[in-house]
Amino acid sequence: MTPRTAVVWAALRPEIEHRESLLVLDVGGGTGGFAVPLAEAGHRVTVVDASPDALAALTRRAADAGVADRIIAVQGDGDRLAELAAPASADLILCHSLLEVVDDPAEVNRAAAVLSRAMSGHLDVAAAALADPDGRTGPADKLRRRFDADGAAALLRSAGLTVEAIHGVRVLADLLPGAVADVDPEALVAFELAAADRPPFRDIATQLHLYARKPW
Numbered sequence: 075m076t077p078r079t080a081v082v083w084a085a086l087r088p089e090i091e092h093r094e095s096l097l098v099l100d101v102g103g104g105t106g107g108f109a110v111p112l113a114e115a116g117h118r119v120t121v122v123d124a125s126p127d128a129l130a131a132l133t134r135r136a137a138d139a140g141v142a143d144r145i146i147a148v149q150g151d152g153d154r155l156a157e158l159a160a161p162a163s164a165d166l167i168l169c170h171s172l173l174e175v176v177d178d179p180a181e182v183n184r185a186a187a188v189l190s191r192a193m194s195g196h197l198d199v200a201a202a203a204l205a206d207p208d209g210r211t212g213p214a215d216k217l218r219r220r221f222d223a224d225g226a227a228a229l230l231r232s233a234g235l236t237v238e239a240i241h242g243v244r245v246l247a248d249l250l251p252g253a254v255a256d257v258d259p260e261a262l263v264a265f266e267l268a269a270a271d272r273p274p275f276r277d278i279a280t281q282l283h284l285y286a287r288k289p290w
């Protein structure tokens with residue numbers, strides 16, 4: 075369990091445990107880091123991803139884990155989700171590490187990007203990310219945008235969802251020197267779990283994880 079996966083699973087676990095065979099849609103699910111364990115827990119997962127290579131790796135991984143019959147891989151753009159899958163009938167929709175790369179979103183955390191650039195001595199880059207409306211460091215930035223907690227929550231609310239939880243993912247994990255982080259990985263995961271939902275720690279994490287529900 076890495077600091078990232080520990081916090082994300084802690085947020086998801088209350089929704090999936092004690093529930094059988096949920097229909098899960100994993101948008102931008104990639105190679106199945108979440109889909110395969112969910113299928114192993116008995117749920118049925120459709121992964122929609124733009125990358126054929128990622129889906130090929132997902133298919134191999136699902137076969138190796140013996141859950142190929144519970145995973146459907148669909149190649150396509152998340153923008154066309156309604157044509158590619160059936161989002162309305164899904165019990166749970168995952169969308170991890172995708173919003174920051176798509177054309178028109180609407181989770182990489184802006185505060186963390188500014189902090190990490192500043193701490194590595196690149197104050198000019200940090201200042202650029204601070205000033206840019208999308209939180210980008212400049213034209214060469216590979217990400218299209220960075221969110222803060224308020225901005226990401228506003229996006230989900232504007233889609234008619236009720237935001238129930240916001241967690242910071244990797245509060246310290248990416249700031250600590252490797253030699254320090256490696257001394258006691260379990261203590262680091264424990265810290266991450268404890269800090270994930272507490273501002274201001276939540277707000278400086280590398281990523282934000284939002285859990286939202288469609289009102290009945």
Ligand SMILES: C[S@@+](CC[C@H](N)C(=O)[O-])C[C@H]1O[C@@H](n2cnc3c(N)ncnc32)[C@H](O)[C@@H]1O
Pocket residue numbers: 101102103104105107108122123124125128150151152153169170171172175176177
């Ligand atoms: C950083 S990976 C995240 C994978 C996985 N969700 C996770 O959290 O481990 C982003 C994934 O989004 C996919 N992706 C990027 N743009 C996409 C789009 N427009 N529609 C669907 N998938 C997309 C990429 O192919 C990649 O597999």
